Amino acid sequence: MPAPQLVWFRNDLRVADHRALAAAAAAGPVHAVFLKAEAQWAAHGVGANRLAFLERNLRALAAALGVLGIPFTVLEAPRFRDAPGTLLPWAQAQGATALHFNDEYPLNERRRDDAVARAFAQAGVAVHRYTDSVIAAPGTLKTGQGGPYTVFTPFKRRWLATLDLSSAAPLAPPDPQGPVRPLGPALEEAMTLAGAAASAVPAKLWPGGEGEAHRRLTEFLAEAALRYDSQRDFPAVTGTSTLSPYLSLGVLSPRQVLSALLAAFPDALEGSGGPSIWLSELIWREFYRHVVAAFDHVSKGEAFRPAFADLPWRQDPEGLAAWKAGRTGLPLVDAGMRELAATGWMHNRVRMAVAMFLTKNLLIDWHLGEAHFMDQLVDGDFAANNGGWQWSAATGTDAAPYFRVFNPVTQSQRFDPEGHYLRRWVPELAGLDARSIHEPWRYAGGPKAYPKPLVDLKASRERAIAHFKAHAAG
Numbered sequence: 001m002p003a004p005q006l007v008w009f010r011n012d013l014r015v016a017d018h019r020a021l022a023a024a025a026a027a028g029p030v031h032a033v034f035l036k037a038e039a040q041w042a043a044h045g046v047g048a049n050r051l052a053f054l055e056r057n058l059r060a061l062a063a064a065l066g067v068l069g070i071p072f073t074v075l076e077a078p079r080f081r082d083a084p085g086t087l088l089p090w091a092q093a094q095g096a097t098a099l100h101f102n103d104e105y106p107l108n109e110r111r112r113d114d115a116v117a118r119a120f121a122q123a124g125v126a127v128h129r130y131t132d133s134v135i136a137a138p139g140t141l142k143t144g145q146g147g148p149y150t151v152f153t154p155f156k157r158r159w160l161a162t163l164d165l166s167s168a169a170p171l172a173p174p175d176p177q178g179p180v181r182p183l184g185p186a187l188e189e190a191m192t193l194a195g196a197a198a199s200a201v202p203a204k205l206w207p208g209g210e211g212e213a214h215r216r217l218t219e220f221l222a223e224a225a226l227r228y229d230s231q232r233d234f235p236a237v238t239g240t241s242t243l244s245p246y247l248s249l250g251v252l253s254p255r256q257v258l259s260a261l262l263a264a265f266p267d268a269l270e271g272s273g274g275p276s277i278w279l280s281e282l283i284w285r286e287f288y289r290h291v292v293a294a295f296d297h298v299s300k301g302e303a304f305r306p307a308f309a310d311l312p313w314r315q316d317p318e319g320l321a322a323w324k325a326g327r328t329g330l331p332l333v334d335a336g337m338r339e340l341a342a343t344g345w346m347h348n349r350v351r352m353a354v355a356m357f358l359t360k361n362l363l364i365d366w367h368l369g370e371a372h373f374m375d376q377l378v379d380g381d382f383a384a385n386n387g388g389w390q391w392s393a394a395t396g397t398d399a400a401p402y403f404r405v406f407n408p409v410t411q412s413q414r415f416d417p418e419g420h421y422l423r424r425w426v427p428e429l430a431g432l433d434a435r436s437i438h439e440p441w442r443y444a445g446g447p448k449a450y451p452k453p454l455v456d457l458k459a460s461r462e463r464a465i466a467h468f469k470a471h472a473a474g
């Protein structure tokens with residue numbers, strides 16, 4: 001029996017187009033492993049909704065590996081620092097000669113992976129690392145000065161100019177290496193994640209597995225992609241793909257997405273319509289991963305822009321609690337926060353609006369919003385979440401300038417003109433017409449059960465701009 005090739009699965013829970021799995025399977029029989037790092041996930045603020053989604057996808061992966069005859073082991077390594085001491089003895093007990101895994105980019109993940117690679121190298125077990133969760137590997141796209149990009153548009157231009165479609169072609173899953181393996185009660189038990197039980201988001205909203213991810217991709221390309229440019233900002237419309245949870249956990253790869261997009265819309269790389277704009281969003285996803293890989297201070301919780309590193313924020317526990325509960329009295333903000341609580345997901349336009357409201361109108365520290373999102377989101381992803389929060393707070397790479405403060409009333413008037421989204425998530429407002437629903441306090445005081453606005457939008461906007469301006473200048 002040849003020595004097994006070990007594949008360490010992390011946020012790449014699929015068998016098709018998995019760079020590490022494909023390379024390992026080409027070298028010999030594969031044994032797959034996953035490390036349960038529950039204490040580390042808790043330290044990273046990963047919440048129950050995400051853990052429940054992770055557990056469903058872990059079970060789907062185990063079943064897919066079982067069909068391929070690939071043994072799968074789940075080990076406990078509560079903190080990332082436990083990874084080398086857990087993996088190496090286990091690998092040695094299997095008589096393994098090689099470990100394969102796909103790279104991850106936040107600082108703690110890189111440190112974990114480097115420590116594992118060092119321990120294995122010292123023990124004489126080969127380590128092979130792959131670029132998998134992005135199409136362009138971090139570090140390969142450089143500005144004219146040779147540094148990493150901090151502005152999206154030139155990054156995107158370079159990304160497109162260097163795109164090599166042949167190396168971005170998705171790989172098939174490996175051939176079966178033996179008869180189907182039943183999962184067995186020990187593996188079933190090992191895949192249970194303690195923190196997942198607290199999730200109140202119905203599992204049927206986000207089924208696990210590669211089949212579901214591809215179903216969503218196919219449906220989006222057939223139905224909404226062509227109109228993405230005109231519909232993506234309207235939260236009452238199913239105008240976006242809802243693929244973010246699947247992409248962030250690697251149930252779907254960006255190469256699979258790109259290849260399906262180009263099969264459906266061969267002009268997507270050049271054009272300016274819906275499919276091309278959608279491709280830009282996938283490039284934003286890569287941009288934030290490159291930022292995290294290049295700038296360690298982002299992973300340490302620091303503002304990207306030094307000018308705003310120690311901006312003083314308001315201490316306002318009641319305002320924060322009202323924001324989290326969707327009881328700010330601003331309908332769009334409340335609808336978004338309630339959508340998040342009920343589904344573990346929020347429409348992008350509304351994410352921007354609630355984040356702007358927290359960091360500008362309430363002047364509450366973006367870290368608190370970032371942490372709440374991480375606690376609630378099914379698609380919670382460090383790079384995208386941090387990028388989105390720092391964009392909204394004006395502290396990030398290529399962020400919205402601090403004086404561009406979204407007004408949640410004009411945002412919903414523009415992007416939910418009939419109030420369908422507001423009525424769906426804020427039932428207290430269901431009886432209001434399309435004019436009054438955006439600012440119910442202006443019309444005979446609004447419904448009794450609904451709070452008055454937490455802040456005056458105009459005054460709080462001016463306060464925020466003055467605050468940022470004084471700090472930027474000082």
Ligand SMILES: Cc1cc2nc3c(=O)[nH]c(=O)nc-3n(C[C@H](O)[C@H](O)[C@H](O)COP(=O)(O)OP(=O)(O)OC[C@H]3O[C@@H](n4cnc5c(N)ncnc54)[C@H](O)[C@@H]3O)c2cc1C
Nearest residue numbers: 240241242243244281285348351379380381384385388389
């Ligand atoms: C404050 C804030 C926090 C966010 N937190 C997250 C997060 O934790 N995880 C996450 O995946 N996205 C996050 N986003 C980005 C974006 O809101 C979601 O990716 C998007 O709403 C997911 O819906 P979709 O899959 O239907 O997207 P589509 O519109 O169908 O886009 C396709 C894919 O592109 C990627 N994408 C789209 N927009 C962005 C973006 N602005 N930045 C990075 N990638 C993007 C996602 O992978 C998405 O699935 C955040 C945005 C903001 C403003």
